Amino acid sequence: xxxxxxxxxxxxxxxxxxxxxxxxxxxxxxxxxxxxxxxxxxxxxxxxxxxxxxxxxxxxxxxxxxxxxxxxxxxxxxxxxxxxxxxxxxxxxxxxxxxxxxxxxxxxxxxxxxxxxxxxxxxxxxxxxxxxxxxxxxxxxxxxxxxxxxxxxxxx
Amino acid sequence: xxxxxxxxxxxxxxxxxxxxxxxxxxxxxxxxxxxxxxxxxxxxxxxxxxxxxxxxxxxxxxxxxxxxxxxxxxxxxxxxxxxxxxxxxxxxxxxxxxxxxxxxxxxxxxxxxxxxxxxxxxxxxxxxxxxxxxxxxxxxxxxxxxxxxxxxxxxxxxxxxxxxxxxxxxxxxxxxxxxxxxxxxxxxxxxxxxxxxxxxxxxxxxxxxxxxxxxxxxxxxxxxxxxxxxxxxxxxxxxxxxxxxxxxxxxxxxxxxxxxxxxxxxxxxxxxxxxxxxxx
Numbered sequence: 066x067x068x069x070x071x072x073x074x075x076x077x078x079x080x081x082x083x084x085x086x087x088x089x090x091x092x093x094x095x096x097x098x099x100x101x102x103x104x105x106x107x108x109x110x111x112x113x114x115x116x117x118x119x120x121x122x123x124x125x126x127x128x129x130x131x132x133x134x135x136x137x138x139x140x141x142x143x144x145x146x147x148x149x150x151x152x153x154x155x156x157x158x159x160x161x162x163x164x165x166x167x168x169x170x171x172x173x174x175x176x177x178x179x180x181x182x183x184x185x186x187x188x189x190x191x192x193x194x195x196x197x198x199x200x201x202x203x204x205x206x207x208x209x210x211x212x213x214x215x216x217x218x219x220x221x
Numbered sequence: 222x223x224x225x226x227x228x229x230x231x232x233x234x235x236x237x238x239x240x241x242x243x244x245x246x247x248x249x250x251x252x253x254x255x256x257x258x259x260x261x262x263x264x265x266x267x268x269x270x271x272x273x274x275x276x277x278x279x280x281x282x283x284x285x286x287x288x289x290x291x292x293x294x295x296x297x298x299x300x301x302x303x304x305x306x307x308x309x310x311x312x313x314x315x316x317x318x319x320x321x322x323x324x325x326x327x328x329x330x331x332x333x334x335x336x337x338x339x340x341x342x343x344x345x346x347x348x349x350x351x352x353x354x355x356x357x358x359x360x361x362x363x364x365x366x367x368x369x370x371x372x373x374x375x376x377x378x379x380x381x382x383x384x385x386x387x388x389x390x391x392x393x394x395x396x397x398x399x400x401x402x403x404x405x406x407x408x409x410x411x412x413x414x415x416x417x418x419x420x421x422x423x424x425x426x427x428x429x430x431x432x433x434x435x436x437x438x439x440x441x442x443x444x445x446x447x448x449x450x451x452x453x454x455x456x457x458x459x460x461x462x463x464x465x466x467x468x469x470x471x472x473x474x475x476x477x478x479x480x481x482x483x484x485x486x487x488x489x490x491x492x493x494x495x496x497x498x499x500x501x
Contacts, residue, residue: 084224086222087222107261109258109326112325118328122325122328123325123329124326127326129250129253129257175324178324196323196410196412197322197324197411
């Protein structure tokens with residue numbers, strides 16, 4: 066049986082009817098064509114599917130779509146303002162903080178959640194915040210640098 | 222994922238009734254970080270998934286000078302860790318909860334879920350064992366409180382009866398400070414399950430030890446505690462305590478470590494734990 070749900074997706078109110086066994090990740094990718102969040106492990110270990118629900122990062126593969134009812138969901142697609150990239154996205158580009166790019170949307174959303182709560186995190190706090198996101202290219206150093214650059218800019 | 226029916230009761234009575242009605246074919250959905258993986262892998266095949274997050278009273282966390290700290294079943298681990306009284310009075314539990322999964326997982330996972338899964342390596346279990354926590358349960362017969370020492374029966378088996386739901390975990394008040402810490406020995410620092418874990422604390426002059434991933438359930442090392450009663454924690458006493466603790470366990474070899482490796486680590490964790498409370 067399909068369930069009717071209403072939620073805010075990237076600042077827009079949406080209503081949809083969805084089967085209960087569909088995960089939030091599947092709904093985002095297959096119903097809304099938001100393919101930024103990716104399925105890596107499907108078990109909450111890699112963080113490639115990280116999105117923000119009510120401002121908190123979580124694994125979209127471990128949440129049912131029906132559980133999004135009444136929440137506010139933000140995906141990497143919702144960060145840019147029109148064609149203007151979020152400062153964190155621009156920083157990832159400036160620092161070459163990606164190789165294959167598979168982990169990037171998840172990394173950015175975890176880091177974004179941290180910066181929303183604490184605009185000037187320390188390097189230790191950044192590393193802690195992205196510890197649930199795996200980068201199999203092992204490009205962590207530049208990712209941390211990209212987030213720290215935003216932290217330093219916010220501190221000025 | 223396999224199909225199932227999704228039910229979101231608003232009251233405990235309704236939730237319990239649904240669990241009785243569907244029996245073995247129902248699964249409780251709380252944070253979902255374990256259940257959804259199990260459904261996806263085909264290990265759990267529920268016909269009905271009963272989401273308890275619509276029950277408001279399960280989201281409460283409160284402290285009372287007499288009853289202690291009561292943590293509702295649907296309080297996620299990150300919210301729990303940020304509760305000031307928890308950090309101030311029961312730091313060991315905050316430390317252990319912080320080692321569960323990742324930040325993303327802790328924004329969903331709950332302590333009630335962590336213990337109800339009854340995994341031998343549940344991170345919050347050993348601190349709850351040394352703190353003599355009580356598990357509050359609601360069921361067809363009404364409410365009851367079960368000691369954490371009677372809660373775990375076997376691997377993934379608890380004392381919960383048909384239609385029963387964990388509503389909260391209550392940690393009693395201690396006049397003395399709880400000194401000591403949680404140790405998690407894993408293969409990597411972040412997002413890993415324990416190879417062996419343990420909580421060693423001193424409350425007043427009483428030493429308490431609990432160990433995880435060393436037996437079918439997390440355990441209290443009662444005999445070791447008995448041995449330590451009234452003794453100074455000298456090097457010799459600590460070394461002997463580690464040997465006694467080892468005899469209280471029954472570790473297995475699995476994907477994370479061999480039996481022999483676990484036996485070594487059990488002794489190391491007990492020695493380190495006792496060493497640290499001696500210094501404090």
